[in-house]
Amino acid sequence: MHADLRRTYGEEYLRDGITHPISHVLDLAFGYWCAAVVADAIDDQALVDDLAPWADGWPAAFNPETGLMAKSTFYEGGPWNYSFRLLxxxxxxxxxxxGEDRFVELLDRFFGYGAPAVVQPGLRPGRDELERGYELGRFEGMNNEPDMEAPWAYHYAGRPDRTAEVVHAAVHQMFGTGPGGLAGNDDSGAISSWYVWASLGLFPVAGQNVVLLHPPAFEEAEIRTAESEIFIRTSGFRAPSRDTAPQYIQSVRLDGVEVPQTWLTMSDLHRGGELHITLGDTPSDWGSSLRPPSRPSVGATALATGVTK
Incomplete structure (x- = not known):
């Protein structure tokens, strides 16, 4: 059995902390981290101490030479599709x-910046055609959940302008009101909920009290929460379509207070108020010097302070 696995995965199979499909390494580490957060909330420090080291096991899933997921099997995708989850x-x-420059280069390749347009698969693509697509290593749109978060990975490298471009293209080129207007199998609401959040200019990060900001697709919107209402207002808004260029955030204010970073907390949204977003047709330096929280300490309260480059 081990010989067969060696042939399939290489010697990496024998490393400690590795399970296949290798995406499970990320799943398990994230699950341990979330459990540690809950343990901290109920003041079970012993359990926190037990879980925290397991939450640090995710690097074993990556090949540092390529910066991508290590060799393994992947469901409905390849290593590129699974490599840009928001850990x-x-x-x-x-x-x-x-580093950030290399990470942005990988993301740019994934989203096809500077590359020829991809030939779309036929009506009933065969195995060979699908495998050629996987080998290309390109963003699949909304075909599968693993890369739905990838556009916002740019935020963590100080490039919210790239997020704006990718999300604009996805929202306005992959969705419509006619037949085929939903980009794939909705999977119990996965794709439609993605569209709602992306259109609002908000993207909640799973398991964290973090909501990433990007240009909304509507001039105004209102969200009713359990505690209050959040009103999204814009300045400089230009109605988007599949044929228009993206817009970029120039500045953000929450109840008149400047928000220099590219995120809010979900707690901010639940408290309600007015979120005012100023848009423009060219990228700005908004958010480029601050990074969203990365592995905030379990129980941390300073999620909104960020990290200065």
């Missing part, structure tokens, strides 16, 4: 990739 320690994840 609980994105700062360390970016270091594994070789």
């Amino acid at each position: 609980h320690d994105m700062a360390a994840r970016i270091k594994v990739a070789g």
